Amino acid sequence: MLKNHLDQSVKSDLSLVSESRFSVGIDVGGTKIAGLLLDGNNQIVTRATLPVPKSSTESLLDGLARVALELIDAAPSEHRERCSVGFAIAGWLNATSDFVRFSPHLPLTGVFVKHELEYRVGRPVVIANDADAAGWAEFRLGAALDYDDAVCLTLGTGLGSAVIANGTLIRGAIGMAGELGHVCIDPTGPECACGGIGCLEIFASGTGAERAAWKAGLMMTGRELVAAAELGDRDACAVLDDVARPLAQALTMVVGTLDPGVVVIGGGFGTASPYFLDSLRRQYAALASRPESRPLVPVEVATWGPEAGAVGAALLAAHHKS
Ligand SMILES: [Zn+2]
Incomplete structure (x- = not known):
């Protein structure tokens, strides 16, 4: 069905939220943590990257939090407190997207990653499977927009x-x-x-x-x-x-x-x-x-290239009602 048929209240709700919030999206791949900051008009303001620390779960979680905090700091001061944060993770998550069931290339299997990252970043975060996040970027702003x-x-x-x-x-x-x-x-x-x-x-x-x-x-x-x-x-x-x-x-x-x-x-x-x-x-x-x-x-x-996962994670976080 074309998106024109979407209920009007849903569409207006999405646009209302997106215009008011900066949002950080971070894609956790096999070798690189790639993050970006979206402004309220879904424009990429800045990016930050870090090689994936694989020596331990703790070092990876600390690295993810470091990138998130760096990007939050890049938002205008009046937007930092409400800046939302989403992570796209190469792994299988549970139904409530807070626990990693299996991640073949990251030391996150069996980790309550949402809790761990919220503790480190100091605010609610949204966790998504990386392909889900990439698909959401295409749905909201890409090839599936219509x-x-x-x-x-x-x-x-x-x-x-x-x-x-x-x-x-x-x-x-x-x-x-x-x-x-x-x-x-x-x-x-x-x-x-x-x-x-x-x-x-x-x-x-x-x-x-x-x-x-x-x-x-x-x-x-x-x-x-x-x-x-x-x-x-x-x-x-x-x-x-x-x-x-x-x-x-x-x-x-x-x-x-x-x-x-x-x-x-x-x-x-x-x-x-x-x-x-x-x-x-x-x-x-x-x-x-x-x-x-x-x-x-x-x-x-697809419209989005390698940044689809990070963009999708940011959009999912921006529209998440926590
Ligand atoms: Zn298989």
């Missing part, structure tokens, strides 16, 4: 996803709704970092593309593979077709289940190759129902 229902996929080294239905980010019963990257698409496939077998992200991700290239005898990095495909290298194109195929199959399931108005593809790998996106659209269209029975859902490229 829609009320959207699925946003982030294809980097892995595959994250966000589901937005009727203007709400869907978290699910235990906080793990929309984890499309970890549904089994090949019961005979390799084991995934999550413990599952044949998960979609093993095949449809930057890492999956490199694996597929090597399997095809192309000793290339993901970046080299994408570059070769853009130059028309047939073998490279065939590999990207193979990577897009399971994702296209998954899209038919997502569209059939959730009926989104748009599917947004983001992430470093997802946005790097026009050939890959065309292949995905082509294969999805070939597998989908006939247009006369069910119109094809547009597959759009």
Whole structure:
């Protein structure tokens, strides 16, 4: 459904809050903490980064708090007290988004991260899965802006996803709704970092593309593979077709289940190759129902680049009613 159909009170409520608050958003990736400060008009005022301290949970939490406090201090003095703070974390959260169930690349598994960060930052904070935050940035200010229902996929080294239905980010019963990257698409496939077998992200991700290239005898990095495909290298194109195929199959399931108005593809790998996106659209269209029975859902490229997670975290925090 187009967002024009949103209830007017919801839209006015969102704009009212966004115009009155500065907000900090911090994305915690595998190697870098990247933070930014948004003003009340959702413009990026300044940024701050820090290498991820991985020596201990304490040092990582301290580093996150340090970046947050630095960015709060960058806000005009009259806005600092009400400045909201959101963190986008590469990991699975619980339903109330205060506890990290599992984070394969950060020492945060089993940590009540919301409590720990609120203690250090001295104010309420909002915690979100990084792909959820990136999807929210696309929904509020990006490629899904005109829609009320959207699925946003982030294809980097892995595959994250966000589901937005009727203007709400869907978290699910235990906080793990929309984890499309970890549904089994090949019961005979390799084991995934999550413990599952044949998960979609093993095949449809930057890492999956490199694996597929090597399997095809192309000793290339993901970046080299994408570059070769853009130059028309047939073998490279065939590999990207193979990577897009399971994702296209998954899209038919997502569209059939959730009926989104748009599917947004983001992430470093997802946005790097026009050939890959065309292949995905082509294969999805070939597998989908006939247009006369069910119109094809547009597959759009994400507007936000690597800052999507931080922007989304800031927006989620700004609109959070605490
Ligand atoms: Zn998995």
